[in-house]
Amino acid sequence: MTLPTPSQTVGPFFHIGLPHAGLTELVPPDDPHALRLVGTVLDGEGEPVVDALVELWQANREGRYAHPEDDREEVSLEPGFGGFGRCGTDDSGGYGFVTVKPGPVRHPAGGMQAPHIGVSVFARGLLKRVVTRIYFPDEREANESDPVLTSVEPERRASLVARDDDGALRFDIHLQGDRETPFFDL
Amino acid sequence: MERGERLTEAIAGYRRENADPPYLYPDYVATRTRAPRRPLIPLAHTLSEVTGPVYGHEHVGELDHDLTRQHEGEPLGERMILHGRVLDGDGHPVRDTLIEIWQANAAGRYKHHVDRHPAPLDPSFSGAGRGVTDGDGRYRFITVKPGAYPWRNHPNAWRAAHIHISLFGAAFATRLVTQMYFPGDPLFFQDPIFHSVRDSRDRDRMIARFDHDRTVPEWALAYEFDLVLRGREATPMVH
Numbered sequence: 001m002t003l004p005t006p007s008q009t010v011g012p013f014f015h016i017g018l019p020h021a022g023l024t025e026l027v028p029p030d031d032p033h034a035l036r037l038v039g040t041v042l043d044g045e046g047e048p049v050v051d052a053l054v055e056l057w058q059a060n061r062e063g064r065y066a067h068p069e070d071d072r073e074e075v076s077l078e079p080g081f082g083g084f085g086r087c088g089t090d091d092s093g094g095y096g097f098v099t100v101k102p103g104p105v106r107h108p109a110g111g112m113q114a115p116h117i118g119v120s121v122f123a124r125g126l127l128k129r130v131v132t133r134i135y136f137p138d139e140r141e142a143n144e145s146d147p148v149l150t151s152v153e154p155e156r157r158a159s160l161v162a163r164d165d166d167g168a169l170r171f172d173i174h175l176q177g178d179r180e181t182p183f184f185d186l
Numbered sequence: 187m188e189r190g191e192r193l194t195e196a197i198a199g200y201r202r203e204n205a206d207p208p209y210l211y212p213d214y215v216a217t218r219t220r221a222p223r224r225p226l227i228p229l230a231h232t233l234s235e236v237t238g239p240v241y242g243h244e245h246v247g248e249l250d251h252d253l254t255r256q257h258e259g260e261p262l263g264e265r266m267i268l269h270g271r272v273l274d275g276d277g278h279p280v281r282d283t284l285i286e287i288w289q290a291n292a293a294g295r296y297k298h299h300v301d302r303h304p305a306p307l308d309p310s311f312s313g314a315g316r317g318v319t320d321g322d323g324r325y326r327f328i329t330v331k332p333g334a335y336p337w338r339n340h341p342n343a344w345r346a347a348h349i350h351i352s353l354f355g356a357a358f359a360t361r362l363v364t365q366m367y368f369p370g371d372p373l374f375f376q377d378p379i380f381h382s383v384r385d386s387r388d389r390d391r392m393i394a395r396f397d398h399d400r401t402v403p404e405w406a407l408a409y410e411f412d413l414v415l416r417g418r419e420a421t422p423m424v425h
Contacts, residue, residue, distance in 0.1 A: 002273055002274075002275055002276065002414045003203075003205060003275075003388070003391065003414060004204050004205055004206075004275060004362075004415065004416055004417075005205070005362060005364055005392065005413045005414045005415070006204070006205040006206050006207060006364065006383040006388050006389070006391065007204075007206040007362060007363060007364055008350075008363065008364045008365040008382075009214075009363075010350070010352075010363045011350060012298075012300050012301075013290075013296040013298040013301060014288065015298060016288045016296065016297055016298055016312065016313055017287060017288020017289075017313070017314040017352065018352055019314075043219040044218075044219040044220065044223075045219050051300070055361075057234070057237075057239060057358045059234070065237040066240060067237035067357075068240075069233070070233060070237050082239065082241060083239070084239035084241045105233050105234055106232075108196065113232060113234070116234065118234055118235070118358050120358075122363055124216050124220075125214070125216030125218075125219070125220035125221070126209065126217075126220055126221070127207040127208070127209060127211060127214070127217060127221075127382050128206045128207065128209065129363065130209075130222060131229075148229060148232070151227060151229070152227055175221070175222060176221060176222055176223055180222055180223065180224050181222075182224075182227055183226050183227070184226060184227050184228075184229040185227060185229060186229055186231075186235060186359050
């Protein structure tokens with residue numbers, strides 16, 4: 001066995017090496033199913049984190065991942081959809097993507113997972129990424145039986161569900177504090 | 187049973203062993219307000235975690251690996267070759283994966299508007315490179331050795347010279363962002379980011395090896411740095 005290389009912070013200057021031009025739009029804004037996903041990254045004092053990098057990983061509308069390991073022919077994969085997004089936060093700690101709501105993805109224990117988007121956040125002061133999931137407000141029933149969402153303490157589950165915000169979906173990420181976002185041990 | 191009606195499906199997850207620092211390392215002051223304080227929630231890997239971005243190949247240009255040829259003139263500084271392999275936790279090569287790097291110039295200044303260190307910018311150096319590993323997991327960059335630079339973490343604080351490296355690997359679970367350091371750096375002792383990795387044997391795996399064999403006579407010093415991503419569980423677990 002070979003031992004893994006330790007993680008280190010992305011630091012404040014990642015913009016020069018991790019460009020995100022074009023990576024905030026997972027689908028074109030004029031896609032009939034396009035939705036806008038926005039949010040703010042906040043620290044333990046409620047201050048915006050203006051130098052965070054937010055990355056998304058998600059399945060397409062049918063629930064298929066654009067990855068060789070998801071080889072289900074019965075679920076279609078349209079060309080041009082990669083499912084990867086990347087956005088640096090702005091001066092207000094804000095991020096924004098244009099994407100589609102992913103379809104459900106099966107769970108190894110049986111049944112389907114509720115539609116969700118995987119999220120990584122990197123920042124100065126984060127020695128390793130934090131990982132969380134975004135769930136959807138119009139999937140109440142699926143959310144209530146999702147094995148990952150229901151593994152979170154009941155009182156914290158709602159914070160993993162995006163909320164409607166003036167035509168967009170909003171998902172704020174609290175790195176620390178009373179409203180700390182549930183993060184997963186990946 | 188028909189395809190698509192499978193009730194359960196074994197998924198081989200990625201192994202949990204890692205040498206990562208804790209989130210909270212108070213000597214690195216920025217962790218105090220940014221580190222999560224509540225316990226992480228265990229997540230058994232599903233298709234969402236064992237898949238991951240297949241990204242980058244189409245964006246890599248012919249000279250993207252050569253940070254000394256991205257402008258008309260050559261950057262000032264000590265020219266160096268950075269090479270190595272990307273491996274998984276079983277020592278197998280990670281092929282065709284994007285590797286992105288960024289760094290300060292030879293004077294210790296990043297070409298970034300937030301960097302206020304009064305050291306000169308180099309008009310011939312942007313400090314960013316990218317490449318894709320070959321069939322043997324190998325990568326290679328040509329650059330100049332980055333300078334040390336001051337920061338305000340503690341009195342007279344200086345970052346040990348480093349190059350930032352970002353990797354995807356095969357899955358969402360294997361994503362890694364790290365920093366590569368240089369052997370014998372006298373600034374290690376006071377650098378809390380380096381020391382946030384608590385075990386010196388783990389820290390040693392963030393330090394490149396000077397490589398005289400690959401050093402090109404009368405042209406450039408070489409450093410070898412292998413990166414190891416998480417390994418995969420051998421046997422699919424049936425949940």
